Amino acid sequence: MEKIAFLGLGRMGLPMARRLADAGYPLTVWNRSPGRAGDLTGAAAGAVRATEAATPAEAVRGADVVVTMLSDPEAVTELAGRFTADLAPGTLWIDMSSIGPRATAALHAGLPDGVALVDAPVMGSTGPAATGDLTVFAGGEDADLDRAQPVLEHLGRVRRCGGPGSGAALKVVVIGAIVASVTVLGEVLAVADELGVPQEQAREVLSAGPLAGVAARAFGTGSDFPVRLAAKDLALAGGGPVLAAAREVLLAHPEIAEEDLSAVPGALLRGR
Incomplete structure (x- = not known):
């Protein structure tokens, strides 16, 4: 299974990351406010299911797939500046934040060579996030969507919307x-x-x-x-x-x- 870095453990991100850990993905997590990883790192359940990184750059190093789940375009843009230089060629970045097509286009423009981006914002609240019943609007190149599909299916029902930015739109x-x-x-x-x-x-x-x-x-x-x-x-x-x-x-x-x-x-x- 591909190694995943999950950045953003807020009210939606934490239950989504938990589902990926439960599915068996090797998982590294990061959150702006430390201490959110909880049972993912063994604090609650006693079994380590994820590694908590100290910085976004540390989280994405060696990851095959990077998932971001943040609150707004400003937060995603600021975070991107802290880790995009550390993305290796072949990495797939799945941004699940609700940031709109303009901000998504700016993320595409800043990608390092060989790195792909799928925009995959979701519909649904914390309950569906915990049970894997979100609706995922996915946009990107066909090959990138094919690669993202197995990850996204653990989080909800995936609707492919078209090319880059179409999910965000x-x-x-x-x-x-x-x-x-x-x-x-x-x-x-x-x-x-x-x-x-x-x-x-x-x-x-x-x-x-x-x-x-x-x-x-x-x-x-x-x-x-x-x-x-x-x-x-x-x-x-x-x-x-x-x-x-x-x-x-x-x-x-x-x-x-x-x-x-x-x-x-x-x-x-x-x-x-």
Whole structure:
């Protein structure tokens, strides 16, 4: 099995790295804040399943595949500057961060000779990350996608989107629609309150109609997608007026920045 370096052990990265360790891949991990490796390095379970590196460059040396899972384009760009020079020819870099096609193109431009990049952002929260039920939007050259496929299949259902940057682009489209729709639904519930429509009645009817999927996300529990990251993803979509307006609404409620997206309707209702 190919040796993997996994960089970024946040709320999504840690359970994803754990799945690769459980699959038996030789694994080296790194995180900006040390001490996140936990049971991967034996601290909790008593069995070492991964090696924790002190620096990104140390993590990727000797790796066949490098997986990055970070929060935004700035974090990925900064990290890339710390390890790309240490990538050996033949290395495959799979970036699973949600950074959009522009930042992905910049990563491609900075690759050393002989190094390939697959963009593979995901849909799903921490629960699906732990169970391998994420949706993976993968973009890249066919040969690179073929090589990435066995790794990605341990993390979720892989949808090949096309050439380099296409996975990053589709993620922006899908998440933009979801976040903006949940925000609009929150606004509609606030309007219902002003018009004297009982919240329970409004939610019931919205959940039974064409917006059932959006309502399920807006009213559901168990997901862990912070509002601040939802606002970041809307920014990746560019300057469309509807998406820009939804982003401004999210930024106007810093009190829920670390809460799941489902907190938006409640925040808008309280703000009326």
